[in-house]
Amino acid sequence: MRKIGILAFLFTFLTTSVIADGHNNEVNVFNARHYKADAELYGKFTNQTGIKVKLINGKSGALEKRILEEGADATADLYITADAGRCGAMDKKGALQGGLTSAAIKAAVPKSFRTNKWVGIAKRARIIYYSPERVTGAELSGMTYEGLADPKWKGRLVIRKSSNIYNKSLVASLIKNNGKAATAEWAKGVVANMARTPEGNDRAQIMAVAAGEADIAVANTYYLALMLSGKKGVEQQEAAKKVKAFFPNQNDRGTHMNVSCAALVKGAPNKSNAVKLVEFLLTPESQEHFTNNTFEFPMIDGVSPSPLVVNNLGLDFKQDMKTKLASYGKNQAAAVEVMTAAGWK
Ligand SMILES: [Fe+2]
Structure with a gap:
């Protein structure tokens, strides 16, 4: 048995x-x-x-x-x-x-x-796109995310809504680096500089600069290459040719990465x-x-990145390797709070 x-x-x-x-x-x-x-x-x-x-x-x-x-x-x-x-x-x-x-x-x-x-x-990096016709090299020299709140950009900036995850993470990284109080002040400055109430996706921000509605836009790196590839149509391809990419915070912690x-x-x-x-x-x-x-x-x-990225965005930029990406989730609620309080739609 x-x-x-x-x-x-x-x-x-x-x-x-x-x-x-x-x-x-x-x-x-x-x-x-x-x-x-x-x-x-x-x-x-x-x-x-x-x-x-x-x-x-x-x-x-x-x-x-x-x-x-x-x-x-x-x-x-x-x-x-x-x-x-x-x-x-x-x-x-x-x-x-x-x-x-x-x-x-x-x-x-x-x-x-x-x-x-x-x-x-x-x-991917979240960077600044600008109109080379309306923005001078001197204006962009030493430019940072913090500098997006500078009154010199009044009425010249487009960026998407505060509900967008890329913006939540960017603002969370600023809270991690500069603190919540300073970032709350910064968000007010950014809202004051907006050329329009936030609307559309990242590509729409690049389109707005190309169309002359704004001089600078915040958007992720891969969107420029996607537009230039022609996969999003001729109109977007032509618009992408009218803007240039700028990588912020090259003199300190490096460009915000995601x-x-x-x-x-x-x-x-x-x-x-x-x-x-x-x-x-x-x-x-x-x-x-x-x-x-x-x-x-x-x-x-x-x-190597795609040739479209290498040729139009470049490779030689300093990435922020210090700010832990885990802080984006941790500071997400605080990021939404400061953007909402600043009136960022
Ligand atoms: Fe995306």
Whole structure:
């Protein structure tokens, strides 16, 4: 009887193992960015590893809501989205877990661009675009984010709404560096300088400068390359040719950086496969895919950005490597507070 008991136990154990292995041979990605281009990349991962990638595409808000609702019954392993502020906010809500700490990840991603729960997979900078006809080199000399509040820009600045995640993260970084009180004053100065009530996306800000509605705009780096590529039509391509890029804070901490991030969801059913996928996304092959399809900067050294980025934005700028991107999520509520108090729509 005892033997049968042991055999029965072994049988159950082996069956469970097989089922568990089968179950583990996949990874579920809640993906909020660049559905089409990134899908090809996940296909390559499956070919190399045999791990099936189940992609659940959606807008960041909807995917975050689902992750929070699922809680301990998580179906998501990884949440991939644009902006460290989004990953940081999910961490603050308790939706993530530690585990993105492998040697490969640590070697690929500088410390300030990751935590143990989420890591940057591609970089972008939030910079100033200007009209070379109406803005002189002297005016821009030594220009900083702080300088956007300078009265000399009165009626000349466009930037999108305060509800935009990129702005929340930029302002959160200013709070981290300069404090909340100083940033509250700064936000009032920025609002006073606006050429119009904020409207439209980042590309719309560049369009406004090209159309002469403003002299300077704040927008992310990859949008200029996207517009120049012609993928957004001739009108935007022509507009992009009329502006120049300027990288702020070159004489102090460097230009404000952000990332597309991959976050490890708490309760992830395939945690080790999720780690493997993040490691794959940080290989030169994947990084080249990102830079060519999204015009972001690579997260790792040794990979060149798209020629459109190299030729029109340049590479030789000082990145802010000191301000931890985790501060964007931590200071997000304070950032919204100071922008709202300043009347930033
Ligand atoms: Fe974007």
